Amino acid sequence: MKALGIILAGGNNYRMRELSEKRAIAAMPVGGGFRAIDFALSNMSNSHIQRVAVLTQYNSRSLNEHLNSSKWWDFGRKQGGLYIFTPTITAENGNWYRGTADALAQNIDFLKRSHEPYVIVAGGDCVYKLDYNKVLDYHIQKKADITIVCKDVPMTEDVSRFGVVQMNEESRIVDFEEKPMVAQSHTVSTGIYVLRRRQLIEMLEKSMQEHRFDFVTDILIRYKNLKQIYGYKLENYWSNIASVESYYQTNMDFLKPEIRNYFFHQEPYIYSKVDDLAPAKYNTGAEVRNSLVASGCIINGTVENSVLFKQVFVGKNCVIKNSIILNDVYIGDNTHIENCIVESRDTICANTYLCGEDEVKIVRGHNERYIM
Known part of the structure; x- marks a missing residue:
């Protein structure tokens, strides 16, 4: 060249x-x-x-x-x-x-x-x-x-x-x-x-x-x-x-x-840094429709029209719609997320309701898994 x-x-x-x-x-x-x-x-x-x-x-x-x-x-x-x-x-x-x-x-x-x-x-x-x-x-x-x-x-x-x-x-x-x-x-x-x-x-x-x-x-x-x-x-x-x-x-x-x-x-392909992660796991009760779920994810709830990046955990009875969940997010049980972008390494506590109405909502929290 x-x-x-x-x-x-x-x-x-x-x-x-x-x-x-x-x-x-x-x-x-x-x-x-x-x-x-x-x-x-x-x-x-x-x-x-x-x-x-x-x-x-x-x-x-x-x-x-x-x-x-x-x-x-x-x-x-x-x-x-x-x-x-x-x-x-x-x-x-x-x-x-x-x-x-x-x-x-x-x-x-x-x-x-x-x-x-x-x-x-x-x-x-x-x-x-x-x-x-x-x-x-x-x-x-x-x-x-x-x-x-x-x-x-x-x-x-x-x-x-x-x-x-x-x-x-x-x-x-x-x-x-x-x-x-x-x-x-x-x-x-x-x-x-x-x-x-x-x-x-x-x-x-x-x-x-x-x-x-x-x-x-x-x-x-x-x-x-x-x-x-x-x-x-x-x-x-x-x-x-x-x-x-x-x-x-x-x-x-x-x-x-x-x-x-x-x-x-389709060639030519797009390349990226590869992480050695397990394939996404869908447990009993998981339901995923028209979504992208990356490696390392564990799904227990419902995911619809959403993009989940690497190592996202979705708890039981969760509903995620029209949202983007960035890397390494833990979502507790009975959580509803709609029209949101959830920042990476966040912990969403159980029984949380998050919804972007007039515009896309950016969700930022603390990663409680790493707080001493």
Whole structure:
């Protein structure tokens, strides 16, 4: 592969509310057994990109633990590898990453020491499959300076949290608005970019000289009339999980047979760190309908239209509907949970009623099993 991969996984988003208080968004569990960053990493691996850097910062402990071995995504090669970069205090710099461009610039030595002619930059908070080779071929064919992977979203979807682009007949981007109040288009940037490595280095050095720190506003939007910036349309499934509503809906999408088949059974596959856990156990009285139940779970009650992640215990006479139960949750007997996201490592006491009515309810408690 003629490209180097960089995954931006250091940011936080207030739209995730309490869910991002204990982990980075890129470390959010998705689809029963994955983390959000697994999709970008798997796409890199499946596209035969041998060198991938992940830039982490906010609440990165669980994310770094997940990335402690590159073997799960097959990056353990002599000529490549998976590199984890966090903000580093030096004699010249004592700042955290002040934006996406600054994150890249603080690790510019990695770019300068690499030999690949192109760079693919992607976020760690999106669920999708993509062959980056096709995007790179398109980039070269168009003789583009920058190529942005774009996605048409439904007219009913709120695009105010995305970068919104407008393209002409030749797919050249003629306008780019970042998080507009009123959108003129429903074609959004997926946060995936392709450009030449040397050009990226030049743009980053210029931005840092001018104290500009954001990749979108200070590079893409600023250069939209000076550089040949093209859009590549992504036709298959794509979702950004960086809000509670989109995170909930993305996990609910995995209950649809066509989505499960696309991600679980169609090549190329999505890879993740594997835990040695027993298969899910369904005891007498358990009833499960249209749900995903991960390894290590023990079910004694009723689960319907829900996603249960690893090592969830559901007590007797429990009812769980339209909910997401994250890893290692203990749910006591006679509990009713509906339209909720239950935070990981929680203990839900017996005889509890939890229901999200106007919006998805986030349930956070104490893990009483570990309290002395």
